[in-house]
Amino acid sequence: MKKIVLLLMLVMSVSVANAWIKHCEEAVVILASENLTPKAKGVFDKYLGNRYGDDVQYLYALEKAKKAKHTEEIHYLHLNKKFQPKAKKNDAYGEIVRALGVVRKHESASPAEVTAALRTIINLMCDMHTMANVRIANIPLSQDDFTFLTYTSEIGKKKFTTTKARWSKKWRNYCNYPNGFSAKYRAHDFRIYLGNRFAEFSKGTLEDWATESGKMAAHYLDMCRPDKVVSFGDFRIMDDVNYEQMVKASCRLAALINETVK
Numbered sequence: 001m002k003k004i005v006l007l008l009m010l011v012m013s014v015s016v017a018n019a020w021i022k023h024c025e026e027a028v029v030i031l032a033s034e035n036l037t038p039k040a041k042g043v044f045d046k047y048l049g050n051r052y053g054d055d056v057q058y059l060y061a062l063e064k065a066k067k068a069k070h071t072e073e074i075h076y077l078h079l080n081k082k083f084q085p086k087a088k089k090n091d092a093y094g095e096i097v098r099a100l101g102v103v104r105k106h107e108s109a110s111p112a113e114v115t116a117a118l119r120t121i122i123n124l125m126c127d128m129h130t131m132a133n134v135r136i137a138n139i140p141l142s143q144d145d146f147t148f149l150t151y152t153s154e155i156g157k158k159k160f161t162t163t164k165a166r167w168s169k170k171w172r173n174y175c176n177y178p179n180g181f182s183a184k185y186r187a188h189d190f191r192i193y194l195g196n197r198f199a200e201f202s203k204g205t206l207e208d209w210a211t212e213s214g215k216m217a218a219h220y221l222d223m224c225r226p227d228k229v230v231s232f233g234d235f236r237i238m239d240d241v242n243y244e245q246m247v248k249a250s251c252r253l254a255a256l257i258n259e260t261v262k
Helices: 002-011 022-033 038-048 058-064 092-104 111-127 167-173 183-194 198-202 206-223 232-260
Strands: 077-079 134-136 147-151 162-166
Touching: 022 111, 022 183, 022 232, 038 111, 038 232, 058 111, 077 092, 077 206, 092 111, 092 206, 092 232, 111 232, 134 206, 147 232, 162 167, 167 232, 183 232, 198 232, 206 232
Parallel strands: 077 134
Antiparallel strands: 147 162
16 A cells, blocks of 8 residues: 555645654544544543544644744754753754643633644654654754755666755655645555554553654764765655554553543
8 A cells, every 4th residue: 555655645746844754744633533542532522523524734734824923943852962952942852742731621621722732742752753854963964954865776886867855845755645635545555554453553652662763863964964875765764664664653642631631
């Protein structure tokens, strides 16, 4: 299934939305909703309903309408040199922690506050699992966008022409999906890939997942330094890495909500 989707992605052009493509994020939430406990699913459905199209880019919608009280930094995961999250205000990790506090008190909070908190968690769990949104204190390349080189193809030891790629755009392009395919279809693709690995992918804490994203980003930032040329094979592997990150984001979103409202 995944190979068919990837082949179609190569031959069909699609546009790039802010952060992750809207229907990609929606697929993340669809899969997450299938792994909620009955109590957590009740809270999820009460405040979000059972359609998630309006929820997945809530923060971007606020920004576009100029109603946001946050800065664009809210989409980034800021880590220290040991890959530990800083839990700062207007940072993905810090805002998820804050929003979880609202969801934890959902019975006494206003419905609008709980809905906004759940939407924030959804948005930022997606953001913190994409390499383009990770900022690491002692790695200058992680602080801004940059261009790197990759071979267009390789046959044995023979390498062909190089092409330039933008770090942020490339990771976000991996979330492109052929026009005509729905979020429900992509969620089905995620479900097949996940199999029986929910416990494996959701193991750990929010801090553990932030650190994991940081270490992964550091690896690929080093691989894609402007003074190197990324092999064609490594370049293609980045697509698979991003795909698995999406599935992990689904599992971890479910695990967070399950733990928060148990």
